Amino acid sequence: MVCLGNICRSPLAEGILQERAFKAGLNWSVESAGTNSYHTGDPPHHLSQKVARLNGIDICSQRARRFVAADFDNYDKIYALAGDVMDEIRRIAKNKFDASKVDLLMNELYPGRDMDVPDPWYGEEPGYHDVYKMIDRVCEKIIENATANRASTGNVEATQNLK
Numbered sequence: 495m496v497c498l499g500n501i502c503r504s505p506l507a508e509g510i511l512q513e514r515a516f517k518a519g520l521n522w523s524v525e526s527a528g529t530n531s532y533h534t535g536d537p538p539h540h541l542s543q544k545v546a547r548l549n550g551i552d553i554c555s556q557r558a559r560r561f562v563a564a565d566f567d568n569y570d571k572i573y574a575l576a577g578d579v580m581d582e583i584r585r586i587a588k589n590k591f592d593a594s595k596v597d598l599l600m601n602e603l604y605p606g607r608d609m610d611v612p613d614p615w616y617g618e619e620p621g622y623h624d625v626y627k628m629i630d631r632v633c634e635k636i637i638e639n640a641t642a643n644r645a646s647t648g649n650v651e652a653t654q655n656l657k
């Protein structure tokens with residue numbers, strides 16, 4: 495999960511997807527990063543921590559780090575939370591950039607619309623709640639897709655076992 499600062503949007507995305515994956519029994523390791531290093535080592539923004547906590551998710555132990563090209567080696571899937579973030583990922587990754595691994599997060603919910611998760615950094619608390627809801631809906635969809643795939647794979651295995 496990648497945004498610009500790794501203190502507002504992507505820490506929420508990390509916390510939400512990790513929690514939903516855990517609850518669905520998926521053994522996923524979800525992490526986040528930012529394309530700039532202004533906040534490296536910082537905890538998530540206090541309003542991101544607050545909205546997460548209000549929704550039962552604790553993100554306070556996360557620390558910001560900068561996205562690096564090697565993330566394309568270390569992760570199966572990379573989500574950019576906005577188009578400007580995607581541009582920066584491309585710039586940082588250079589020849590490691592792998593279009594098959596990276597997508598805009600909101601395209602999982604609205605394929606092809608290339609929607610951004612808006613940056614709440616310059617705004618007030620309601621913006622953080624709006625961002626939480628957007629990210630939560632798309633993470634729900636990611637888990638739905640993953641568990642549907644698991645169910646259909648399970649059916650194939652079950653069918654094979656019957657033969």
Ligand code: 4NP
Nearest residue numbers: 497498499500501502503615
């Ligand atoms: P984020 O928000 O990308 O959602 O973490 C931002 C936080 C800080 C800055 C930009 C965006 N900044 O320029 O410091």
